[in-house]
Amino acid sequence: MSWRALMGGSSTPEPYPHNSHNPQNPDSGDIGNTGDGVSRLEALDSGDIGITGDGVSESVRTLARQKLATVCRELGADLAGALDWYKDDSEDLAAMPLETVHLIVSDAIRQKMIPRAVPADPTPEEPPPRAPGPLDGLGLLPEDWTFVQACTQGRPDRDRLLTEYAARWREASAAEPVPHKRDNRGRKAANSWLMEATDR
Structure with a gap:
């Protein structure tokens, strides 16, 4: 038509x-x-x-x-x-x-006979900058930060949990002999500990 x-x-x-x-x-x-x-x-x-x-x-x-x-x-x-x-x-x-x-x-x-244009390369929104804290220097991915926030937000012992999270990450990371695997080893150890400590 x-x-x-x-x-x-x-x-x-x-x-x-x-x-x-x-x-x-x-x-x-x-x-x-x-x-x-x-x-x-x-x-x-x-x-x-x-x-x-x-x-x-x-x-x-x-x-x-x-x-x-x-x-x-x-x-x-x-x-x-x-x-x-x-x-x-x-x-x-x-x-x-x-x-x-x-x-x-x-x-x-x-009349919806011609569609609206879709941007060719939509730019993802940048996450808001984080305040300095005990997690500085860790190779956190955005997903890690989201997980840590979900586990610790609103808890009275949040500072202690973040400090221990960073210590677990660094300890497991230092134990890994292969350099490109260090962040993943630290991430797994710290996230596993945080899940147990917060009953998530």
């Missing part, structure tokens, strides 16, 4: 009596003129105009794509979805003013 059908019109354009390339007017006998006295057939043979199989030139497609790209960027719409939705309407979009294309695309977004 095209945008014309959604707006209450026909999904195929009305016949234009002045269009000599109109398939509904086969008796015209003329295959069209490029505007400079050269017939479309001669232009096609010489390669002067780029007509694809559906009769739409590449310059028209490019203009329609540029208008859609501009509007999609302004509205936060998915360009691929818009191009797919309007793939048969390149000539109409190229002829419309940008404001009209803007209205049509915004209406299609509102």
